[in-house]
Amino acid sequence: MDTQSYKTVSLNAATVKKEWVVIDATDLALGRLAARVALVLRGKNKPGFTPHVDCGDNVIVVNAEKVALSGKKMTNRVYTRYTGYPGGQRFTTPAEILRTRPAELIRRSVKGMLPKTRLGDKLYGNLYVYAGPEHPHQAQNPKEIKLNEI
Numbered sequence: 001m002d003t004q005s006y007k008t009v010s011l012n013a014a015t016v017k018k019e020w021v022v023i024d025a026t027d028l029a030l031g032r033l034a035a036r037v038a039l040v041l042r043g044k045n046k047p048g049f050t051p052h053v054d055c056g057d058n059v060i061v062v063n064a065e066k067v068a069l070s071g072k073k074m075t076n077r078v079y080t081r082y083t084g085y086p087g088g089q090r091f092t093t094p095a096e097i098l099r100t101r102p103a104e105l106i107r108r109s110v111k112g113m114l115p116k117t118r119l120g121d122k123l124y125g126n127l128y129v130y131a132g133p134e135h136p137h138q139a140q141n142p143k144e145i146k147l148n149e150i
Contacts, residue, residue, distance in 0.1 A: 011050040016043075019057045020142035022135070025106065026066040028147055030094075034109035036150045037061060041114065041123045045150055054122050060137055061129045065102035069094055079108070103129035 021040060025033055043049050043056035069077075074095045081090050097105045106129045114120040128137065 009048050011048045011053050011055050013053065016053065016055045018055075020060065020137060020140040021057050022060045022062060022142045022144045023147065024063050024133075024144070025061050026063045027068050030067050030069050030105065030109055033061075033067065033147065034106060034113055036147050037106075037110050037127065038113035040150060041110070041126055052119065054119060054126070056123060056126060058126045058140070058142075059128070060135050060142055061103075061106055061127070062133050062135055063131075064106050064129050065098060065131045067098075067102075067106060074098075102131040 023033070023037060037059050039045055040059050041056040043054070046055060049055060075093055077094055079092050079094075079097070081092075082088055083090065094105055097108075107127065110127055111124055114123050128135065
């Protein structure tokens with residue numbers, strides 16, 4: 001036999017079938033939720049995964065304000081950012097972030113789990129996080145998935 005009986009399927013932008021999915025973040029651990037969301041955004045849950053193509057789904061996360069952190073992470077974990085000016089280092093905790101802008105906590109966690117490339121930036125654009133149970137994407141007919149089904 002001089003030829004292979006199978007070929008590796010490599011997707012491209014024209015052959016990818018992107019869907020919309022909704023994940024409810026109520027009482028889910030932040031890290032586990034972010035890891036699963038990053039997996040779906042990347043497309044690794046699909047059989048035709050291609051590493052250099054955006055083959056993941058569009059993900060809508062609702063109830064971001066009800067996400068759970070175990071132990072003392074809500075107060076002891078510290079996020080640091082720098083404004084660019086001398087003395088401009090700023091510190092926040094997850095409790096402060098949840099109080100002011102709850103969607104930011106999940107967005108920050110998922111972004112850290114995506115590739116740090118142009119493709120990662122494009123994948124990050126496919127993430128939509130909302131603090132409450134309502135979202136404006138009903139026209140896309142998103143299907144609801146559970147965290148364990150991914």
